[in-house]
Amino acid sequence: MRLATVTTPSGTIFGAVTDRGVIDLHARLGARHPDLRSLLAEDLPVVPDGAPVDYGFAEIGWLPVVPNPTKIVCVGLNYRDHRAETGNRPTRHPALFLRTPDSQVGHEQPLVQPRESATLDYEAEIAVVIGRGGRRIPRERAWHHVAGISCYNDGSVREFQRHTAQYTAGKKFPGTGGFGPWLTTMDELAPRLTLSCRVNGATVQSADTDGMIFPIDEIVEYASTVFTLEPGDVLVTGTPGGVGSRREPPVFLAPGDVVEVEIGGVGVLRNPVVNDQGCRG
Incomplete structure (x- = not known):
């Protein structure tokens, strides 16, 4: 479904x-x-x-599949090729950070390049939507708590992401992340998921879940140790290699671009990019 x-x-x-x-x-x-x-x-x-x-x-x-989750928990540096391209050292546990609901938009809705920076980058990711909530969920029970899978573009304003040692400032600009178009329930999906990203029709990222450092069931276990997971919560599980900021020369999104994130068996999330037309506060 x-x-x-x-x-x-x-x-x-x-x-x-x-x-x-x-x-x-x-x-x-x-x-x-x-x-x-x-x-x-x-x-x-x-x-x-x-x-x-x-x-x-x-x-x-x-709209975003779940417009009002109690939390959006993201995992950084969770594909081996992306960790390699960033030069970061391995860690024993998933690197978690949070997004806010107003930082994301639905399928076919525009991603907003903020006026403060021209370094908006794409990050194709697999979003895990929680069905049955819980705390301290053991890994062997993790999939029983998953309602389904959706596409996610964890859009990042790289300049602001690098202002400090943590990611918050680059991950919460309004309208910079895409979530959709729908969630597909687990009974319709294969255990191994494929993930790709296209910008203006050209493939820029391509991977499958075998490339993850921390697999989905381990992420559920770890995140539920830190948080009480609630129905509708979203776990965004990391992006593979090929992000624009690590290309030579770097390639960032610009107004007029179209970004597509595809997960095999789920579908395609498509978002055009526009300028920020919001007024100053």
């Missing part, structure tokens, strides 16, 4: 995505579940094959 949060002429809903459009689960289940986050906390509904859709794709706008 593919699940998404979208805008419609009737308002924001969550639903099941089919090849024909979106089935409005909010209308069917809204009395019990006001949003997708609350739905993920329970056993997911069965949507019959051929069920009629409520909205065609032309009628919707895509």
Whole structure:
């Protein structure tokens, strides 16, 4: 099953995505579940094959899959080739940092290059969406707590990321990260996932989960030691080699570019890049 949060002429809903459009689960289940986050906390509904859709794709706008997670936990330097290209030393544990919900946008929504810096970089990543919450989840039980997988672009403003020894300033500019278009439930996915990124149609990153230093189940175990994971929380599991800042010469995103993140068996997250038109405070 593919699940998404979208805008419609009737308002924001969550639903099941089919090849024909979106089935409005909010209308069917809204009395019990006001949003997708609350739905993920329970056993997911069965949507019959051929069920009629409520909205065609032309009628919707895509929001981040879970617009209101309690936390977005990201892992840095988690692919061997990316660690090698950065020259960083190995660590015994995953390097965790946080994003904020307003730093991300949905599928087909614009990524915003901030006016303060022209160093916006792409980072194709696999997003793990938590279904069953928990604390101190053992690795052997980790997949029982995962609702599904989605595409993520952990867009980074490199200049600000390097202002200090930690990543926060470069990872939270509004509208710099993409999340979507939907989550695909685990029953539809192979154990080994492929990941790629394209900028203006040219492939710039390509990897699979065999290249991870810390696999997904270990990330769930470690993150749940630090945090209490809640339904709808998002674990963003690291980017492979090929980021723009490590190319010679560096290549950063610019207005007019189009970035696509693809996970095999899940789909393609597509975002154009625009200038920051926001006013000063």
